[in-house]
Each structure stands twice: as C-alpha cells, then as structure tokens.
Amino acid sequence: MTTRPTIVWFRNDLRITDQPALIAAAERGPVVPVFIWAPEEEAPWEPGGASRWWLHHSLESLQQQLESCGARLILRQGESLATLQQLIEETDADAVMWCRRYEPVVIRRDKQIKTQLADSGVHVESFNGSLLHEPWTIETKQEDPYTVFTPFWKRCLAAETDREPGKGFRKIAGPDTWPESTPLKQLGLLPKIRWDRAFYDEWDVGAPAAEKRLRRFLKERLKDYKEDRNRIDIEGYSKLSPHLHFGEISPRQIWQATQEAMDGKNELHKGGDHFLSEVGWREFAHHLLFHFPHTTEQPLREKFEDFPWSTSRKRLQAWQRGQTGYPIVDAAMRGLWTTGFMANRARMVVASFLTKDLLIPWQEGARWFWDTLVDADLANNTLGWQWTAGCGADAAPYFRIFNPTSQASKFDPQGDFIRRWVPELSKLDGNDLYEPWNADEDTLRQANVALDNDYPDRLVDHSEARNAALEAYEEIKG
Numbered sequence: 001m002t003t004r005p006t007i008v009w010f011r012n013d014l015r016i017t018d019q020p021a022l023i024a025a026a027e028r029g030p031v032v033p034v035f036i037w038a039p040e041e042e043a044p045w046e047p048g049g050a051s052r053w054w055l056h057h058s059l060e061s062l063q064q065q066l067e068s069c070g071a072r073l074i075l076r077q078g079e080s081l082a083t084l085q086q087l088i089e090e091t092d093a094d095a096v097m098w099c100r101r102y103e104p105v106v107i108r109r110d111k112q113i114k115t116q117l118a119d120s121g122v123h124v125e126s127f128n129g130s131l132l133h134e135p136w137t138i139e140t141k142q143e144d145p146y147t148v149f150t151p152f153w154k155r156c157l158a159a160e161t162d163r164e165p166g167k168g169f170r171k172i173a174g175p176d177t178w179p180e181s182t183p184l185k186q187l188g189l190l191p192k193i194r195w196d197r198a199f200y201d202e203w204d205v206g207a208p209a210a211e212k213r214l215r216r217f218l219k220e221r222l223k224d225y226k227e228d229r230n231r232i233d234i235e236g237y238s239k240l241s242p243h244l245h246f247g248e249i250s251p252r253q254i255w256q257a258t259q260e261a262m263d264g265k266n267e268l269h270k271g272g273d274h275f276l277s278e279v280g281w282r283e284f285a286h287h288l289l290f291h292f293p294h295t296t297e298q299p300l301r302e303k304f305e306d307f308p309w310s311t312s313r314k315r316l317q318a319w320q321r322g323q324t325g326y327p328i329v330d331a332a333m334r335g336l337w338t339t340g341f342m343a344n345r346a347r348m349v350v351a352s353f354l355t356k357d358l359l360i361p362w363q364e365g366a367r368w369f370w371d372t373l374v375d376a377d378l379a380n381n382t383l384g385w386q387w388t389a390g391c392g393a394d395a396a397p398y399f400r401i402f403n404p405t406s407q408a409s410k411f412d413p414q415g416d417f418i419r420r421w422v423p424e425l426s427k428l429d430g431n432d433l434y435e436p437w438n439a440d441e442d443t444l445r446q447a448n449v450a451l452d453n454d455y456p457d458r459l460v461d462h463s464e465a466r467n468a469a470l471e472a473y474e475e476i477k478g
C-alpha cells in the first residue's frame, strides 16, 4: 500500500462495480476519482446533444455511487493532459489509471498522455473495462482482423478470457484533502432549449438503473428475445445500449448474469445465446473500428467511394424531421427525436430508406444518429450504417432494399407504433395506415387526412426508388 493517491480517470466506464482501474487503484491506496470534460479532443466526433444529456445524469449517478463509499468525483473541464498534471500536483498522486477506449482519436490522445506522464515519473496503467475481448486479441489463422461476424464470434467464444466481473465497493479510501471540483451544471451538458423533456420519462440513467434493467430484461424478455427483438411496436429487447456505451454496466456483468439466468433453464438458451451474440456484434464493431479506423468517414468497401449519391438537402431534412410520407419511417424518426432511441429493426428500415430510397450518403445518417441517439457509439453506429448501406464488413448485399410497407406490416402488425408517433394517421387501419397514398378518398376523408396537408405525400415511390438504387449500384459494381 502507498499513502500517495492514485488518480482514476473515469471516461466511458461510469460505474464502481467491475471497474478494473478503480479496483487496481484501490488496491494501491487512496483514490482520487476524476472526470475531465474535453469534448474538442474527440473531434470530429464530440459527443452529440442526446449523449451530453445522458452524460450529465450518468455523472450525477456516479457522484452518488462514490459518495455512498465515502469518496468523491472530481469534475474538471479543460485539456486532459494539463488537467491530469494539475491534479497530480494538487493531490501529490503518483499514479494515474483508466479503462481503455477504442475510438481512433482517443487512442492517439491516450498514447500521448501515457508517454508524457510516464516520462515525468508517474506510474500509468490502463485496463480493459468495456469489452469481452480487446480488438487485437482476436485474429484469423492468417493473423488478420476478422471482417465476417460468424467466424469472429466463434473465435471469441473459443478464446481463453476472463469473463468473471470484478468486485464492487462499500468503502473507497480517499486523499487527506480533496481537490476542488467544478459543479456539474457548469459543464453545460444539458440543453438550453428543452427538447429533452420526454427523455426523463423514458430513461433512468446510471449503473444502479442499468443493473435493474438487465435483471428485468433477463426475467421478462429473454425467453422470446430472438423473435421479439425484431418487433418495432413492443420492447422485446434490453435497451441496455446507452448504459453499455457509457460503461454503466460492463459486458462481463451482462455475460455472467445471462449465463446465470440460463443455468438449468433450457427454454432460455435460444434467447440467451442470441442476446449474447448481439453483445458479440458490439465486440465485432469495436474490432472493426480498431483495425479499420478510417471507416468512420469512408466506406470499408472502397468501390462505394464512387457511388453517385444525391446531395438533396430537402430529402435529408424530410427524413430527419419524419416527413417522408412513409409512416413507418416517419414514426421511427419522430420517436428518435423525442426519446433518443430507436429499435434495431427500425434503425435498419430508416437507414435503408435514407441510403437506398433517397440515395443520401450514409455518413449524413450517421451524423444525425450521432446527435440524436442517447446510445450514439462510434463503433456500433459506423458498423450499423455501413452494414445497411451495403458498403461495410459482412454487410447486407446491396440489392437487399427494405420495403417500408412490408417491414411495417411485419414488425408493427397492429400499427400501434405508427399511431403513437404519427397521430395524424391514427384513424387509418391496415394497409391504409402503412400506405396512405393508396387509401381511397372516402377513407382518407373519414380519417380526417388530407394528403400533402395533414400528412406529407410520399417523397418517392418505393419501387421506382428501388430501381434507381439498383441502377446506381450497377455503375460502381465493376
């Protein structure tokens, strides 16, 4: 044990259970937990509006968790290296520890910080706090990175790794005197214009809420997860993604809790194994981001660089605002704006619509999601957009163009989701609700819908748009 404190630099690991940097620091002696707000260091992917909202509440929760153990969270704003150096001086700390992140610019920054601090005689250590398998530990027989999910996940499942979560804390020793902390409010993470009101009904932020959500999901949803995860109208999935992104819960905790839930219950294996394989897609996304860092901006499949994209701002804005005239697309986009979330199936439908029906570059969609999703995550978002656009790893073949009508009738079979978010169509039923442009005039009149007035007429005709997309693809197919 040392009497000099260790700084634990919290980042996307906002929990005190299974937090390897905190565990290692506490084993050395007193701990100074720190969070530094330096968004410009993550440019061009500084946290978006919805992420900032989540971060504010997650930091508030972490403060409470640490205080319940007799510790504090020191908040600071400013350049990370200079702030850490300043804190080392103020607290006489002789070590700094953190959990690793995998975004290209963050890796670069962290390497520099590690070198600079180590050169000045500070002990620096980083840990794996957010993945089951770090990207460089999984490779093909030819020692290459994987670009196809199934063999990647098989390899992960066979790999030797410690999936046991680390401990939690009741007491954390602190320094004799605590350094000053910037008030959370002063970080300015909450929006000035209050678009976030519905977020408060939708979300409970922080590690205790994440654990509760996991337990409830395992108890109530795991059995039918494989089928229900695709539904847009019911919550058949875990909604753990923002908690995972901010590290309020670790994949090790999820792994262990899911295994325990399945233990001795054969009927849960189908859902449980599938759920864990989705956590595997998250691992795969991080693997790809680490090995192909340019893919946040450029397609993995290079020929897509020459794709004849449209530059129409009008089309992009109609999509962003949920005004495309396709009810399932509009419902999902409006729901995203209001709640900060969208079900995976709906993400695929709206992303296919933007990139294939409207021919807008996937990067535009990725940017909008980045700002509006509470779970915006550079690895998962990049993979999701490139996969749907057909230009990424293990991507959907380009000719797989989602038909918004059949997707809606299959995954929102009663139309409840559409009615919730597109109330102007709520009196329509069946196919008229999915395709109001095909409804006869009497039906529309009785439902109080004047197309192009109460609700937009469709921006494009899906079958014509589909043909145009396939023709555009022919141009680059080679």
Ligand SMILES: Cc1cc2nc3c(=O)[nH]c(=O)nc-3n(C[C@H](O)[C@H](O)[C@H](O)COP(=O)(O)OP(=O)(O)OC[C@H]3O[C@@H](n4cnc5c(N)ncnc54)[C@H](O)[C@@H]3O)c2cc1C
Pocket (backbone or CB within 6 Å): 229, 237, 238, 239, 240, 241, 242, 244, 245, 275, 278, 279, 280, 281, 282, 283, 285, 342, 343, 344, 345, 347, 348, 351, 369, 373, 375, 376, 377, 378, 380, 381, 382, 383, 384, 385, 388
């Ligand atoms: C266009 C597009 C953009 C996306 N952007 C993001 C994003 O910014 N952040 C994000 O976390 N996910 C993103 N995804 C993946 C996926 O839609 C979400 O992770 C999932 O919907 C979150 O809901 P859940 O927590 O209920 O998932 P569950 O079905 O309960 O799955 C459990 C966990 O597994 C992971 N996961 C599930 N599906 C995927 C997937 N396809 N790819 C990677 N990880 C997955 C998530 O961490 C999720 O929390 C995107 C998908 C698409 C098609």
